[in-house]
Amino acid sequence: MSKISLIAAVGRSGQIGMNGELPWYDSDDLRWFKMVTMGSILIVGSKTLETLPPLPGRAVVGWGREIDPEQMIVSLVDKNPDKIIYVAGGARTYQAFMPFVKRAHISRIDYDGPADTFMPQLWGEPDYADAVRFQAVS
Numbered sequence: 854m855s856k857i858s859l860i861a862a863v864g865r866s867g868q869i870g871m872n873g874e875l876p877w878y879d880s881d882d883l884r885w886f887k888m889v890t891m892g893s894i895l896i897v898g899s900k901t902l903e904t905l906p907p908l909p910g911r912a913v914v915g916w917g918r919e920i921d922p923e924q925m926i927v928s929l930v931d932k933n934p935d936k937i938i939y940v941a942g943g944a945r946t947y948q949a950f951m952p953f954v955k956r957a958h959i960s961r962i963d964y965d966g967p968a969d970t971f972m973p974q975l976w977g978e979p980d981y982a983d984a985v986r987f988q989a990v991s
């Protein structure tokens with residue numbers, strides 16, 4: 854399970870979502886997301902899936918509470934041994950897959966406005982922004 858990564862864009866106070874969408878529009882980050890995830894498999898929660906635009910070049914796999922995260926990952930790795938798998942949100946999905954995530958790509962967005970969905974803590978560290986296994990990308 855060494856290829857499981859997480860990718861998220863997080864506001865200054867941990868914001869990740871608002872009304873089912875991203876709270877901001879950041880074209881640089883969207884370009885970054887495209888570049889990093891191209892050719893990979895994305896695990897996305899069923900709520901996020903409702904508003905996700907088409908993502909050419911990536912296989913998007915929906916997750917809901919009926920699906921056991923570990924079994925899902927084992928099956929995806931088994932069928933796609935050479936692909937990187939990204940857990941791509943939202944909050945419930947990050948939370949459910951956190952035990953299997955080895956690496957996090959976090960874009961820190963300069964946004965301090967409202968949100969209704971927030972990033973869960975990574976690996977139990979008090980502040981994910983300082984987590985040792987955390988890889989800041991912007």
Ligand SMILES: NC(=O)c1ccc[n+]([C@@H]2O[C@H](COP(=O)([O-])OP(=O)(O)OC[C@H]3O[C@@H](n4cnc5c(N)ncnc54)[C@H](OP(=O)(O)O)[C@@H]3O)[C@@H](O)[C@H]2O)c1
Nearest residue numbers: 861862870873874875898900901917918942943944945946
């Ligand atoms: N900033 C970012 O990088 C980023 C990335 C992705 C998403 N987002 C944002 O995150 C928000 C969505 O996050 P989210 O956490 O609400 O949803 P989500 O992770 O996209 O999907 C959540 C799904 O989990 C299932 N679930 C599991 N336990 C549940 C429970 N106790 N109650 C209800 N549902 C449960 C439900 O699916 P079933 O009903 O099918 O079981 C639900 O649809 C959106 O605003 C989206 O734009 C942000």
